[in-house]
Amino acid sequence: MSASSRNLRYIIIGAGMAGILAGIRLRERGEENFVIYEKGDGVGGTWRENTYPGVACDTPAHSYSYSFAFNPEWSAFYAPGSEIRGYFEKMTDRFGVRDFIRFNTEIASCRFEDGRWHVTTRDGEEDVADVLVAATGVLHHPSIPDIPGLADFQGKCFHSARWDHDIDYARQRVGVIGNGSTGVQIVAALAGKVQRLVHFQRSPQWIMPCPDTRYSEDDKQAFRTDPQRIEDVRSGPEAQARRGRFLAAIIDANSPELAEIQSIVEQNLENSVRDPALREKLRPNYRAACKRMVFSPNYYEKVQDPTVYVDTSGIERIESDGVRMRDGSFHPLDVLVLATGFKADAFVRPMTITGRDGADLNTLWAQHPKAYYAVTVPDFPNFFMLNGPTGPVGNFSLIDIAERQWNYIEQLVALLRSGRCTEVSPSHAALEHYEALRTEAAKKTVFASGCSSWYLDAEGVPQVWPWPYEHFMEVMEKPNLDDYELTAA
Known part of the structure; x- marks a missing residue:
C-alpha cells in the first residue's frame, strides 16, 4: 500500500494541552480524519478544572507555551490559571482544531480488534480508528481523603x-x-x-x-x-x-x-x-x-x-x-x-483499554502504571500516550515534554502511514529492560530519600524519569525500532 493511498483515522482522548498539540500537529500535516474526545465542556484540561483562588503555573509562563506559538501577552513570569486556559482556547481556534473536538463526551472503553481501535463512549456511541492517542493528562481525577466523618x-x-x-x-x-x-x-x-x-x-x-x-x-x-x-x-x-x-x-x-x-x-x-x-x-x-x-x-x-x-x-x-x-x-x-491532590496513577483509567488478543491494561498495570519510555505499551498496537507513566514530571514544562513525545510518535505513525506495517508496539522485553534500568536509577533519586509523595508506587519506588533531561531529549529524537514489533498486513 502506498503512502498516498493510506488515510489513517486518529482518535485523541483529551482536549487539554497535549490533546490540542496532537490536533495542531495533525492539521499541520494536512490530516483531517481525526477526532478529539473531551469529557468536559471546554479545552484546557487541568486549567479548565482548577479555578481556585491563586491558581497559577509554577513553570515560567514563556516556557509553558508551545514552541511554535509564543505568547507575548502573559501578565506575569508565573501566569495565573485563567490566562493559561485562555492561551489554550486561543491556540485551539488559531490552528483550527475546535471543529474536531467532541465536548462533553467521555470515553468508557477502547479495544483493539481486527487491526483497529474500537472506542465506546459513556453514552454508548461507537467510533473506530487506526491510531489511538491518550492525551488524558496526569492529574485529573480528584483524590478524596479517607477521613472519618x-x-x-x-x-x-x-x-x-x-x-x-x-x-x-x-x-x-x-x-x-x-x-x-x-x-x-x-x-x-x-x-x-x-x-x-x-x-x-x-x-x-x-x-x-x-x-x-x-x-x-x-x-x-x-x-x-x-x-x-x-x-x-x-x-x-x-x-x-x-x-x-x-x-x-x-x-x-x-x-x-x-x-x-x-x-x-x-x-x-x-x-x-x-x-x-x-x-x-x-x-x-x-x-x-x-x-x-x-x-x-x-x-x-x-x-x-x-x-x-x-x-x-x-x-x-x-x-x-x-x-x-x-x-x-x-x-x-x-x-x-x-486540596488533597489527584489520583496520579490513573492516567487513562477508569477507561477500559483492551489490546491485542484481549490484553488488559489494568492487568499490565497491576503493580504500577508503566510504558516504554512513557509513550507505548506492549500488546497495545498503534496506541500512544502523551505524558504517560514514568515520563519526566515535577517542575518541568509538560508542553516541552509532550512536543518531544509527539515527534517520537509521529515517526512511528509514519510507519503505518507508509504501509511498512499495520501494527506497531514495543516488545515485552524492551519494556522490561527499560523498567529494570529505570527502577534502579529511580531508587537513587531524591524522591526516594525518605518522604511520602504521589511519585511513589506501592513499594516505595518513584514512578518518575530518573535520568538527565538531555537523555529524554535524546531518546525522543528517534525510536529504536529494534525494540518494536512491526506487524505487516
Missing part, C-alpha cells in the same frame, strides 16, 4: 478542583486540607480575606522562593517586537542554570546542587517566619525536593496573618461543624476545602 460535615465541602465560586468567603471560617502547590496557593490567596483560615498540614513543605514578577505593557511590547526576548526566558543562561540545578539535584540526592537547593529553602524559612513556634511547625523533616517542589513568593508572609492558623497535630475526624484534631482541639468551620 467527612460525609457528616454540614458546611460547604469540595475538592479544590471543584471550587465553589458562589460563596461569600469574606464571612466564612475556612479550612484547607493539604499543602502541596494547590493548598499553598489557596492559603496565600485567601489569607486576610476570610474571617478565619485554618491550614491543616499532614507534613510541612519546603517552599522555594520565587519572584512575583509582573509584566508591564512595555515588557509585553518588547516581547511582541523581539521574540528573542521570549526565547531568552525559555532557554537563556538563567533558565538553563535553573533547570540544570534542579535536574542535577533530583537525580543525585548527594549532589552539590541539592545541597544548594536545601540551603535556599532553609534560609527562606529562617528569614521569612518570625515566630519560632510557627517556624518549627513549618519545618519539614525530609530533604528538599523529596516531594514535588512548591514555589511561592508569599506563602510564609501570608501564613503569618493573624487570621491564619496552621495545624500539624493531625486530624482525628470531621464533625458536622468543624474538624477535631488528635490532641482534642477543635476548629469550627463553615467551609472545608480538600
Whole structure:
C-alpha cells in the first residue's frame, strides 16, 4: 500500500494541552480524519478544572507555551490559571482544531480488534480508528481523603478542583486540607480575606522562593517586537542554570546542587517566619525536593496573618461543624476545602483499554502504571500516550515534554502511514529492560530519600524519569525500532 493511498483515522482522548498539540500537529500535516474526545465542556484540561483562588503555573509562563506559538501577552513570569486556559482556547481556534473536538463526551472503553481501535463512549456511541492517542493528562481525577466523618460535615465541602465560586468567603471560617502547590496557593490567596483560615498540614513543605514578577505593557511590547526576548526566558543562561540545578539535584540526592537547593529553602524559612513556634511547625523533616517542589513568593508572609492558623497535630475526624484534631482541639468551620491532590496513577483509567488478543491494561498495570519510555505499551498496537507513566514530571514544562513525545510518535505513525506495517508496539522485553534500568536509577533519586509523595508506587519506588533531561531529549529524537514489533498486513 502506498503512502498516498493510506488515510489513517486518529482518535485523541483529551482536549487539554497535549490533546490540542496532537490536533495542531495533525492539521499541520494536512490530516483531517481525526477526532478529539473531551469529557468536559471546554479545552484546557487541568486549567479548565482548577479555578481556585491563586491558581497559577509554577513553570515560567514563556516556557509553558508551545514552541511554535509564543505568547507575548502573559501578565506575569508565573501566569495565573485563567490566562493559561485562555492561551489554550486561543491556540485551539488559531490552528483550527475546535471543529474536531467532541465536548462533553467521555470515553468508557477502547479495544483493539481486527487491526483497529474500537472506542465506546459513556453514552454508548461507537467510533473506530487506526491510531489511538491518550492525551488524558496526569492529574485529573480528584483524590478524596479517607477521613472519618467527612460525609457528616454540614458546611460547604469540595475538592479544590471543584471550587465553589458562589460563596461569600469574606464571612466564612475556612479550612484547607493539604499543602502541596494547590493548598499553598489557596492559603496565600485567601489569607486576610476570610474571617478565619485554618491550614491543616499532614507534613510541612519546603517552599522555594520565587519572584512575583509582573509584566508591564512595555515588557509585553518588547516581547511582541523581539521574540528573542521570549526565547531568552525559555532557554537563556538563567533558565538553563535553573533547570540544570534542579535536574542535577533530583537525580543525585548527594549532589552539590541539592545541597544548594536545601540551603535556599532553609534560609527562606529562617528569614521569612518570625515566630519560632510557627517556624518549627513549618519545618519539614525530609530533604528538599523529596516531594514535588512548591514555589511561592508569599506563602510564609501570608501564613503569618493573624487570621491564619496552621495545624500539624493531625486530624482525628470531621464533625458536622468543624474538624477535631488528635490532641482534642477543635476548629469550627463553615467551609472545608480538600486540596488533597489527584489520583496520579490513573492516567487513562477508569477507561477500559483492551489490546491485542484481549490484553488488559489494568492487568499490565497491576503493580504500577508503566510504558516504554512513557509513550507505548506492549500488546497495545498503534496506541500512544502523551505524558504517560514514568515520563519526566515535577517542575518541568509538560508542553516541552509532550512536543518531544509527539515527534517520537509521529515517526512511528509514519510507519503505518507508509504501509511498512499495520501494527506497531514495543516488545515485552524492551519494556522490561527499560523498567529494570529505570527502577534502579529511580531508587537513587531524591524522591526516594525518605518522604511520602504521589511519585511513589506501592513499594516505595518513584514512578518518575530518573535520568538527565538531555537523555529524554535524546531518546525522543528517534525510536529504536529494534525494540518494536512491526506487524505487516
